Structure formats: structure tokens, C-alpha cells
Amino acid sequence: MLKHVFIIGSRGLPAKYGGFETFVEELVKHQINKNIKYHVACQSENSDLAQAGQHFEYLGADCFAVKVPNIGPARVIAYDILAINQALEQIKAEHIEHPVFCILGNTIGGVISHYAKKIHKVGGTLFVNPDGLEWRRTKWAAPVRKYLKYAERKMVEHADMIVSDNQGILDYLNQEYKNVTSEVIAYGTEQVQSDLTKSPTLVKYNIGKYFLIVGRFVPENNYESLITGFMASNSTLDLVIITNYEGNSYYETLREKTHFDQDPRIKFVGTVYDQNELRFIRENAFAYLHGHEVGGTNPGLLEAMWSTPVNVVLNVNFNRQSAGDSVIYFDKEKLTQVIESLSALTVEEKATLHEKAQGLIQEKYTWEHICTQYESLFLKEFLLER
Structure with missing residues (x-):
């Protein structure tokens, strides 16, 4: 029987x-098992293919467009x-049995109890998939962070399965909420090489x-820690920073704190x-x-592990679970020493790190492997007490 998977978020x-x-x-691109039919929600303004309320096919998936009102952050x-x-209307209209709802992120957690009942009612x-620990992100104001923490708790409470993309996320959830029904399926990355011989961005700067x-x-x-740690080092190399800094007030805050504009090695090059x-x-x-x-x-x-021979990575659980012993870890107060020590790495040591990565x-991180794991999970029969 065809298993219908509705992807929301x-x-x-x-x-x-x-x-x-x-x-x-x-x-959807790497789908192997043809007993799965994907249905993907799409914001109507984000695709030339999406007309509000209509369906279109993309890479074999049934995509349905959702018109969302402009109501600020609650959007x-x-x-x-x-x-x-x-999705529920489609399930009822097409008499779909035992659908799977895969919700990405915890945003809807504050009202998930009501919708979990509706989902369970249709079998x-x-x-x-909670992504990261969104409530810890300092970009959010305190009331938003409080809501996101509450939403996280409610999602854990009402989901039949939490799919963590890192063992560190599952460790946190189990510590915070105890006995979480969860599987760990990582994010994936491509294994390709550039065919360029120069970079216009590097040439420009x-x-x-x-x-x-x-x-x-x-x-x-x-x-702040990366820039100050680098500035304190004796490295003669540049520090190229690729990020969306333009028009961001954090850029000015960072400049005032670190005075990076007085160090010619620091190169913000945009996106x-x-x-x-x-x-x-x-x-x-x-x-x-x-x-x-x-x-x-x-x-x-993951992209850096594939492409860059030497990766210097903040020593936190999430990163250790991802990269194992294929990178060099640093604590914030010791970054300068780590940067200065890299000049002593031999060609062989660099090659060994890159081979490991x-x-x-x-x-662990090919899309083929990741998608096969998701397919197996979607096809499992969950006998759950509700």
C-alpha cells in the first residue's frame, strides 16, 4: 500500500x-522506494510553480501551494x-489511509495538541524534526525565546516520533524531557568538486x-571569539568571512567590540x-x-569537511558528534594558540585529516544514505497508545 508523507514547515x-x-x-530527488508518495507544502509566493490553493508536481512530489496572510511574526x-x-482536507477527499505528517521545526508547537488530535483522528x-535548539538563538527577543522553548516541550509531548539530526540534540532532549521517542538521522551533503580555476570574489579582494x-x-x-582569536595570532594570512553582514546591526556592534576594521587581514566579502x-x-x-x-x-x-583539508571547530557536543576525530577542536580562550600551531602541520598530517573527514x-552523510534512513522510518508501522 502506498504510504503518503506530508511534509510541513x-x-x-x-x-x-x-x-x-x-x-x-x-x-524527493533521491527517493528510492516507490511505495512512498511525498506531498510538500509550499508558500505560494516562493515558487513560480505555486498558485495559491493549487497542486503541482516537482521531482515526483505532489506540491500544494499555501497562501499565507501577512500578519507579522505569527505568519x-x-x-x-x-x-x-x-493536507487533512486532501486526506479526507482522497480517502488516504495512515498518512505520515513530517513537521520541520518547532514553530507550531504552541498549538500542536489540537492538530496532533486531528492527525491521529485520520489514522x-x-x-x-526540531532542527537545532531554536530557543537558544540570541537573535530572538526574550518573549520569542520563551515561546520557542514552550513550543519545543509541546512538540516533544505530542509527537509520535522526534527525528533528531544529531546525537547531541537527542542527548539534550532526553536530559530535558526524559525518555523521548526519537531516532537520529543526520543532515546530508554533496560530494563534488569545483571546476573553477579562480574565484572572482578572491580576485576582487x-x-x-x-x-x-x-x-x-x-x-x-x-x-566575536573567532575574530578576536585570529587577530591576537601572529598569522600573516587573511581571514575571509563569507556572510550576510550587509545592513546587519551586529556588524557595527562587532566592529566596536573587536576593532577588526583596524586589522587589514580581516576581510568581510559578503555572501x-x-x-x-x-x-x-x-x-x-x-x-x-x-x-x-x-x-x-x-x-x-559538512561542506567544509568534504572540501577543506583542515577544519578548526568549536569544542561543543553537537560538533563532536558530527565530525568525530576528523577536525581540530578549540575552546574559545585557546583559539589563538590553535591558529598559530597550524603552521607546524605537515602535508601528511593535513592529508590524514582530510581523508578522515x-x-x-x-x-554517514551522503544524501542517498540519509534519504534511505528516512524512507525506512516513514514505512515503519507505529503501534502507539493514544
């Missing part, structure tokens, strides 16, 4: 934004609610040998949208610095 297909959108696109909650309601199963940072421009990615060029920049970096502290299996770390990617 991404902006939709085709993927334009990374994160959950990339995950959903890779999930993301409204989107999930509208998407669930549209459905509720899976939740006249960059030779360099350390590299890539990531969202938010405090919990520890830009690089061309994935082929970004790959080239990763491949040619002397080392990649990863300061992400909040979240699960970070896509940027690429081996780990091929073993």
Missing part, C-alpha cells in the same frame, strides 16, 4: 533558501496551520592564502551565492574556522 519546492528546503529537495505559525488543514502519525569562515551572521556562531565558486573557496582555504554553537548537524561544517562524509 519548509518554504517549499524548488529549493531556494538552503536548510530545510534543501533537505526536502534532496529527499510562520499560520503557514504550518494552513498547510496541515489543507495519521506525527513526526517532528586581492586575497592570497587565507583562513575561512562561512555562516549566518548571528552572535551564536561566535564571530557568495554561486555554489561552484563557494566550493572553490572552501577547497583552497588554508583552514576553515567553525564557531557554530547552537544546533545539530550543521550543513556548513571525507571518509566520514561518505559513510
Whole structure:
């Protein structure tokens, strides 16, 4: 019997934004088991293919467009609610039996009790992928963080299965809420090489040998610690920072705290949208610095593990669960010493690190492997007491 899986919580297909959108696109692209039919909610304004209330097919998935009212921050909650309601209408109209709802993120957690009952009433199963620990992100105001923590608790309480993308997330959930029904399925990454011979961005900023940072421009990615640690070092290399800093007030705050503008080695170069060029920049970096502290299996770390021989990674549980012994770990107060020690690495030591990292990617983080795990989970029969 065909298993219908309704995916709620991404902006939709085709993927334009990374994160959950990339995950959903890779999930449907790498589908192996034809006994699964994917149905993907899409915000109507995010796709030329999506007309409000209508369906379209993309990579074999049935995509349904959801028109979301402009109601400010609550819009993301409204989107999930509208998407669930549209999915339930389709399930009833087409007499779909035992559907799976896969909700991405905890945003709707505050009202999930009501919708979990509706899902269970039609014989459905509720899976939740909470992503990272969103309530810890300092970009949110205190009331929002309080709501997100509450939403997380309610999602854990009402989901039939939590799918954590990192063992560190599951460890946290079990410590916080006890005996969580969960499986760990990581995020994936591609294993490809750039075919470029130069980077327009590196040429524009006249960059030779360099350390590299890539990531969202938010405090919990520890830009302050990375920049101050690098500035205190005796390295003669540049520090190339690829991030969406333009128009972000955090940039000025960081400049005032660190005075990075007085160090000619610090090069903010904006965002690089061309994935082929970004790959080239990763491949040619002397080392990649990863300061992400909040979240699960970070896509940027996986990309660096594949492309960059030497990765210097913040020593927190999430990162250790992802990278194992294939990277060099640092504590914030010792980053300068770690940076200075890298010049002593031999060619052989660098090659060994890269072989370990690429081996780990091929073993655990290919999209084929990730998507096969999800398919197995979606096809399981859950005999649950409700």
C-alpha cells in the first residue's frame, strides 16, 4: 500500500533558501522506494510553480501551494496551520489511509495538541524534526525565546516520533524531557568538486592564502571569539568571512567590540551565492574556522569537511558528534594558540585529516544514505497508545 508523507514547515519546492528546503529537495530527488508518495507544502509566493490553493508536481512530489496572510511574526505559525488543514482536507477527499505528517521545526508547537488530535483522528502519525535548539538563538527577543522553548516541550509531548539530526540534540532532549521517542538521522551533503580555476570574489579582494569562515551572521556562531582569536595570532594570512553582514546591526556592534576594521587581514566579502565558486573557496582555504554553537548537524561544517583539508571547530557536543576525530577542536580562550600551531602541520598530517573527514562524509552523510534512513522510518508501522 502506498504510504503518503506530508511534509510541513519548509518554504517549499524548488529549493531556494538552503536548510530545510534543501533537505526536502534532496529527499524527493533521491527517493528510492516507490511505495512512498511525498506531498510538500509550499508558500505560494516562493515558487513560480505555486498558485495559491493549487497542486503541482516537482521531482515526483505532489506540491500544494499555501497562501499565507501577512500578519507579522505569527505568519510562520499560520503557514504550518494552513498547510496541515489543507493536507487533512486532501486526506479526507482522497480517502488516504495512515498518512505520515513530517513537521520541520518547532514553530507550531504552541498549538500542536489540537492538530496532533486531528492527525491521529485520520489514522495519521506525527513526526517532528526540531532542527537545532531554536530557543537558544540570541537573535530572538526574550518573549520569542520563551515561546520557542514552550513550543519545543509541546512538540516533544505530542509527537509520535522526534527525528533528531544529531546525537547531541537527542542527548539534550532526553536530559530535558526524559525518555523521548526519537531516532537520529543526520543532515546530508554533496560530494563534488569545483571546476573553477579562480574565484572572482578572491580576485576582487586581492586575497592570497587565507583562513575561512562561512555562516549566518548571528552572535551564536561566535564571530566575536573567532575574530578576536585570529587577530591576537601572529598569522600573516587573511581571514575571509563569507556572510550576510550587509545592513546587519551586529556588524557595527562587532566592529566596536573587536576593532577588526583596524586589522587589514580581516576581510568581510559578503555572501557568495554561486555554489561552484563557494566550493572553490572552501577547497583552497588554508583552514576553515567553525564557531557554530547552537544546533545539530550543521550543513556548513559538512561542506567544509568534504572540501577543506583542515577544519578548526568549536569544542561543543553537537560538533563532536558530527565530525568525530576528523577536525581540530578549540575552546574559545585557546583559539589563538590553535591558529598559530597550524603552521607546524605537515602535508601528511593535513592529508590524514582530510581523508578522515571525507571518509566520514561518505559513510554517514551522503544524501542517498540519509534519504534511505528516512524512507525506512516513514514505512515503519507505529503501534502507539493514544
